[in-house]
Amino acid sequence: MSEPGSGIEEPRAWQRMLSGRRLDLLAPSPDDIAIEDIAHGLARVARWNGQTYGEHAFSVAEHTVLVETIAGTLNPGWEKGWRLAALLHDAPEYVIGDLISPFKAAIGFDYKAFENRLQEAIHIRFGLPPALPAEIAATIKQADRIAAYYEATVLAGFTQDEADRYFGIPAIPPTLAKALARLDPLPVAAAQKRFLARFRALAKG
Numbered sequence: 578m579s580e581p582g583s584g585i586e587e588p589r590a591w592q593r594m595l596s597g598r599r600l601d602l603l604a605p606s607p608d609d610i611a612i613e614d615i616a617h618g619l620a621r622v623a624r625w626n627g628q629t630y631g632e633h634a635f636s637v638a639e640h641t642v643l644v645e646t647i648a649g650t651l652n653p654g655w656e657k658g659w660r661l662a663a664l665l666h667d668a669p670e671y672v673i674g675d676l677i678s679p680f681k682a683a684i685g686f687d688y689k690a691f692e693n694r695l696q697e698a699i700h701i702r703f704g705l706p707p708a709l710p711a712e713i714a715a716t717i718k719q720a721d722r723i724a725a726y727y728e729a730t731v732l733a734g735f736t737q738d739e740a741d742r743y744f745g746i747p748a749i750p751p752t753l754a755k756a757l758a759r760l761d762p763l764p765v766a767a768a769q770k771r772f773l774a775r776f777r778a779l780a781k782g
Contacts, residue, residue: 644663657779724757
């Protein structure tokens with residue numbers, strides 16, 4: 578902390594959102610979280626550090642919709658709440674960006690602890706448990722890896738052997754595999770709109 582009268586201000590630790598909210602990054606409050614801010618941010622964060630084919634970046638907003646689709650397809654009996662959790666699994670990235678896995682590993686535990694605090698606040702804001710049941714979290718992670726496999730091979734220039742090694746060979750129905758092989762990055766506005774539409778469909782009731 579700065580000394581009284583020193584004239585030195587403490588570093589700013591909040592993020593101003595376009596909704597007008599100020600999110601305290603060190604102690605995020607559910608009251609300062611809005612789905613419109615999340616959608617706006619995620620649609621402008623590029624997966625794979627932007628190293629993907631196409632006119633547009635493949636955004637985290639598109640990725641989260643993809644993961645929710647995969648999770649729901651593989652678990653048709655899931656309640657809407659768990660599908661909503663899948664949609665929001667990368668929601669903290671509207672604030673912290675999408676760091677690639679090797680960089681997250683290099684940063685270490687403190688980064689993950691910060692990410693977890695923000696994820697818990699997001700869950701509380703939208704009526705989800707702060708920490709998901711282990712089985713649900715593992716299933717969402719599986720869907721996340723399947724999405725990463727197809728993003729890597731279709732959009733990010735990975736060979737199939739590389740994707741098999743880093744993400745595992747996905748065991749999914751042929752119809753789903755066929756759909757995932759046609760990934761097409763959307764313009765920002767379209768990605769934002771699709772994410773919001775899916776959120777509203779899952780948040781009803």
